[in-house]
Every structure is written in C-alpha cells, then in structure tokens.
Amino acid sequence: MASVKALVQSQDLKSLPSDYAHFKDSQKSIVAGPEVSLPVIDFSLLSSTNPDERAKVIEDLGKACEEWGFFMVVNHGIPENLINSLFNVCNEFFDMPEEEKLKFETTNPLYPVMVRSGSTIHDKSNQTVLFWRDYLRFFVHPEFYCPDKPQDFRDLISEYSQRTRDLACKLLQGISQSLGMEEDYIQKAMDLDHGTQIFAANYYPPCPQPELAIGIPPHTDHGLLTFLLQNGVGGLEIQHEGQWFHVNALPNSIFVNTADQLEVLSNGKYKSVWHRAVVNNEKTRITLVVPNGPSPDTIVTPAAPLLREAPAAYGPMKYMEYVNVQRVTRLHEKPLLDRLKLH
Ligand SMILES: O=C(O)CCC(=O)C(=O)O
Numbered sequence: 350m351a352s353v354k355a356l357v358q359s360q361d362l363k364s365l366p367s368d369y370a371h372f373k374d375s376q377k378s379i380v381a382g383p384e385v386s387l388p389v390i391d392f393s394l395l396s397s398t399n400p401d402e403r404a405k406v407i408e409d410l411g412k413a414c415e416e417w418g419f420f421m422v423v424n425h426g427i428p429e430n431l432i433n434s435l436f437n438v439c440n441e442f443f444d445m446p447e448e449e450k451l452k453f454e455t456t457n458p459l460y461p462v463m464v465r466s467g468s469t470i471h472d473k474s475n476q477t478v479l480f481w482r483d484y485l486r487f488f489v490h491p492e493f494y495c496p497d498k499p500q501d502f503r504d505l506i507s508e509y510s511q512r513t514r515d516l517a518c519k520l521l522q523g524i525s526q527s528l529g530m531e532e533d534y535i536q537k538a539m540d541l542d543h544g545t546q547i548f549a550a551n552y553y554p555p556c557p558q559p560e561l562a563i564g565i566p567p568h569t570d571h572g573l574l575t576f577l578l579q580n581g582v583g584g585l586e587i588q589h590e591g592q593w594f595h596v597n598a599l600p601n602s603i604f605v606n607t608a609d610q611l612e613v614l615s616n617g618k619y620k621s622v623w624h625r626a627v628v629n630n631e632k633t634r635i636t637l638v639v640p641n642g643p644s645p646d647t648i649v650t651p652a653a654p655l656l657r658e659a660p661a662a663y664g665p666m667k668y669m670e671y672v673n674v675q676r677v678t679r680l681h682e683k684p685l686l687d688r689l690k691l692h
C-alpha cells in the first residue's frame with residue numbers, strides 16, 4: 350500500500366480521502382485539547398549521593414506515575430547530537446523510494462522489522478479507517494534488528510537502544526522503591542536482562558483536514574515504560590481526569606508514559622495512560638517511540654509484596670501473548686487490560 354507521504358506528494362490534496370476519515374462529519378471531529386503542564390523528573394537526581402535528594406525524586410516519580418501516568422524526564426544524559434542524528438536518519442528512511450520501504454511491509458506483528466502505512470482500524474460498522482501516518486517498527490532487544498539502510502542507522506539505533514534501556518532500568522528502580530519494594534524488584538520480576546525493547550518511528554505528513562483524521566486513535570501502550578521524542582511539532586494528547594490535554598515537551602526532555610504491564614505489576618496503583626496522536630495541516634511530525642517491556646515469556650502479575658495490602662486486581666498473562674491479543678483487539682471492543690481485571 351502506498352505511503353501517506355507518497356499520497357500527499359503525488360496529488361495536490363485539498364480534502365481528506367474518505368478512507369482516512371476517522372470522523373465522518375465535522376460536528377464530531379477532534380477538538381484539540383488545552384495544553385497542560387506535566388510533572389518533570391530530573392533524572393540526574395536518581396543517582397544523587399544525597400539521600401534526601403534521592404528520596405524526593407523517588408517520591409516525585411511515584412506521584413507522577415500515580416496521578417498522571419505521564420511525565421517528562423530532563424537531564425537524562427542522552428546526547429543531543431545522538432537524538433538529532435536519529436531524527437535525520439529516520440527522515441532519510443521515510444525519504445527512501447517506496448520499493449525500498451515496502452520490502453518490510455507486513456501485517457504480522459511478530460515480524461522483527463515492520464513498515465506500514467495508514468495502519469487500518471475498524472470502526473463500529475466494521476468499515477476500515479486508515480491512520481494518517483507511516484510507520485516503521487522493529488525489535489531491538491533481546492534480539493537486535495534494524496534495517497541496513499540508510500547508512501549509520503544500525504549504529505545510531507544500537508547506541509540509542511542501549512542508552513534508553515539503561516534509562517528505563519534506572520527509572521524502574523526508582524519506581525520499585527516508590528511502590529515500597531526493593532530497588533531491583535521490577536528488574537528481577539520482569540526479567541529485564543532479556544527485556545523486550547522496540548524502536549518505532551511515526552511519520553505524520555501534513556493533512557488537508559486534520560480535524561477529521563487521526564494519527565493514532567486513543568490507546569494505552571503495552572509494556573512498562575514508553576519513551577517518546579518528537580521533532581518539535583506537537584500532536585500528542587493524553588487523557589487526564591476524563592479530559593484530553595495537549596502535551597508539549599520542554600527542550601531536551603523525553604516524554605515517558607506508564608504502560609499496561611506497569612499497571613498490572615503495581616496492582617492498579619499506577620494507571621496506564623490513554624493517549625492519542627492528532628495531526629496538523631502545516632508540518633510533518635515525526636515521533637521516535639521506544640516501548641520497554643518485560644522479557645517476552647514473562648508472565649506478568651501484580652507484584653507479590655503489594656498483595657500483602659490488597660488482593661490481586663488483575664489476572665496473569667504472558668507478555669508476548671498480551672502484545673498479540675492487544676493488536677487484534679478492535680477499537681470498540683473492551684480493552685485487553687480491562688479484560689484482565691478481576692473485580
Ligand atoms: O506519535 C505520538 O505522539 C504517539 C505515538 C504513540 O502513542 C505510539 O506509537 O504508541
């Protein structure tokens with residue numbers, strides 16, 4: 350299938366092709382949410398030698414997970430030039446000839462490298478609706494995959510994936526402690542030495558009628574923590590206290606959201622945040638997304654130490670099975686996470 354990028358380039362589009370109309374009439378269209386300021390976590394304080402400073406950042410981290418499920422990490426130590434190079438190389442990837450990219454086209458979520466355009470969803474009447482985005486996704490851990498073009502892609506991804514894995518481990522140590530557990534509880538219980546890490550790049554070209562289209566419809570992410578970078582163009586919205594809010598990034602920050610397996614592990618204390626990507630009619634938006642999850646075979650359950658205080662609120666499920674079932678769950682069906690709830 351042709352990419353959304355090619356569609357935009359091939360025609361002087363004045364209106365949205367009907368396949369991409371998520372909202373059939375402008376009355377029900379997307380209304381951009383108001384902007385909200387998010388909790389900010391200073392990552393450098395997690396390795397502070399001052400116990401009070403460390404205790405404070407762990408408390409802030411716990412609050413951010415409990416009240417928002419979404420925060421920005423600053424002073425994360427990932428070099429700005431690595432991030433800039435990654436955006437450049439991902440842009441080059443989407444600029445490659447269609448035939449090159451389509452080599453990776455598949456609908457099988459287990460393929461290690463996948464390119465898709467306008468991934469389909471089905472609305473209530475079972476009609477297909479396409480997302481206004483092109484998409485590249487591959488597994489980087491426990492096994493490392495990466496397209497071999499453009500040049501330097503592999504090296505950059507390899508470095509970014511190592512650094513973000515380290516960031517995820519350290520944040521999860523703080524999160525373990527914020528739940529009153531041993532620092533390495535999550536690392537051991539989720540087998541993070543073999544943790545699943547994915548790299549995804551979303552490419553949202555300018556859209557002629559952005560209010561009728563959707564980049565990604567509302568969803569929660571599978572995994573523990575997702576990291577997101579954007580190329581300076583906004584579009585991410587999160588649900589907070591029942592309302593949609595637009596979120597914007599501080600310079601040099603990384604967005605982090607709590608995901609489904611962290612909700613299960615924390616026995617519901619930390620909620621997996623609902624979010625969506627809206628599109629605009631002016632600028633191409635690129636986001637680089639790294640979901641960090643348990644090892645593929647980990648059976649995820651609420652953490653044992655938390656069950657002294659309350660009974661388990663979620664049933665067990667193997668992580669990879671969860672990923673696969675979630676992928677075939679349709680928009681109007683009950684979300685998989687809700688189906689795991691025991692009461
Ligand atoms: O691009 C965005 O802003 C959201 C991406 C996202 O939610 C995802 O890839 O899971």
Ligand SMILES: [Fe+2]
Nearest residue numbers: 568569570624
């Ligand atoms: Fe997401």
